[in-house]
């Protein structure tokens with residue numbers, strides 16, 4: 001079922017028109033209200049007159065996470081605090097956290113996009129959902145809650161934790177849908193095994209997982225252990241929380257609610273837009289939010305985008321699973337590379353997460369070289385050199401097919417890759433640039 | 434009468450061979466024969482030892498990647514053409530030889546050579562038919 005066919009099945013031109021109209025209104029709104037954006041736009045001479053189509057978004061300034069930290073706590077809001085209905089706070093590792101404020105319209109929008117996501121994942125009105133995301137300052141729990149009510153589901157607001165109680169509820173209530181972080185789904189599978197609960201018989205049919213990056217290999221494991229369909233949902237508190245984008249059952253990218261969250265994919269170094277299919281930083285502009293409007297917010301998440309119509313009937317563009325963070329990016333021979341791309345390849349070959357390291361160097365001829373060190377595991381050791389060399393070549397070919405850059409793979413002894421705080425140091429860049 | 438070979442993965446870095454040999458020495462494992470096969474960046478140390486299972490355990494405990502494989506130890510006449518005689522048998526019977534290396538020790542007047550085949554059982558049958566002596570585990574241990 002498609003929750004909002006009008007919005008989710010728009011033609012490309014219809015979508016562009018709507019986005020353009022909404023962008024103009026957004027520029028009008030932020031210009032009318034004293035604060036961060038009014039000054040910024042006035043300084044660069046931008047007014048509603050500057051916006052005649054969605055393409056004109058490129059005239060607008062970007063907004064960064066640091067901008068939001070500096071406006072702590074309420075200076076990004078365009079409404080008086082009394083007109084803000086809900087506040088959420090993201091956990092910041094350094095400095096001030098980021099505070100996000102939702103007007104009533106924003107909460108309605110949140111419920112709308114989550115209801116779309118739930119339908120996208122396969123939920124139907126009347127289904128029961130166990131929400132095991134945290135309820136609180138973190139946006140996961142309440143977002144799923146509002147959307148479930150909007151769609152007409154029966155909500156069990158478990159929040160996260162108390163795993164045994166979660167599993168008793170699963171066993172006794174038999175909800176069809178689970179929403180939580182993917183790692184918690186795996187953790188619960190382990191506890192279910194200890195408790196003697198049959199994951200295949202009692203398990204949820206659909207899992208909606210987000211709030212942390214997860215690989216295809218992890219999806220496979222969750223689906224096998226729970227006998228469920230594991231769906232990826234994407235979002236971030238600054239934009240609205242979960243519900244920005246969500247996979248349909250074809251799992252060929254996440255349908256993004258582009259009529260309300262305008263997506264751009266840019267090269268994080270040059271800030272220029274990238275063609276569909278190329279991985280880059282996702283930049284989002286919530287076109288209709290009123291509590292805390294944002295222009296061209298740099299998410300630091302790396303995705304690619306696909307504008308083709310999906311087999312499910314939705315024409316809303318699809319973003320890839322998050323491939324990494326901008327901080328992880330390296331540029332080799334002009335091509336942007338993310339360690340997660342290599343990790344995906346290795347996971348598919350090994351069946352489990354191996355340790356690896358990327359070494360980038362520049363030869364005397366000025367050409368960059370990329371070497372991938374992979375720790376050898378007992379299970380694929382052979383006493384024959386040619387077998388090991390074939391293994392190296394196989395890994396190299398698979399990586400090259402994903403990166404479009406030649407690599408050299410070198411097998412190394414286990415635990416020989418330097419670990420820092422439990423995680424391996426993934427990239428060694430020996431170039432002096 | 435297959436015997437067991439112990440193989441260890443070694444990066445071509447200073448001290449790695451010494452490290453492996455030291456682990457075996459400390460575990461009281463006696464190396465009877467060894468060879469190293471190398472690529473550009475790594476090598477595989479292959480050994481015949483008196484207690485291969487214990488050697489494997491000791492190496493793995495110290496974080497080495499190691500495995501055991503079946504190989505065949507054969508007595509070869511210690512005279513010109515001795516090895517050629519044996520290799521001819523493999524050739525005549527289409528037996529695929531992966532690699533070979535020799536023991537330092539002798540058994541009476543004969544040299545001992547170990548062979549790695551993709552089908553060791555077939556190789557042993559052919560060798561026996563041609564009156565080539567294949568050595569058992571006990572004999573290797575007592576060398």
Ligand SMILES: [Zn+2]
Nearest residue numbers: 248310312314
């Ligand atoms: Zn779809």
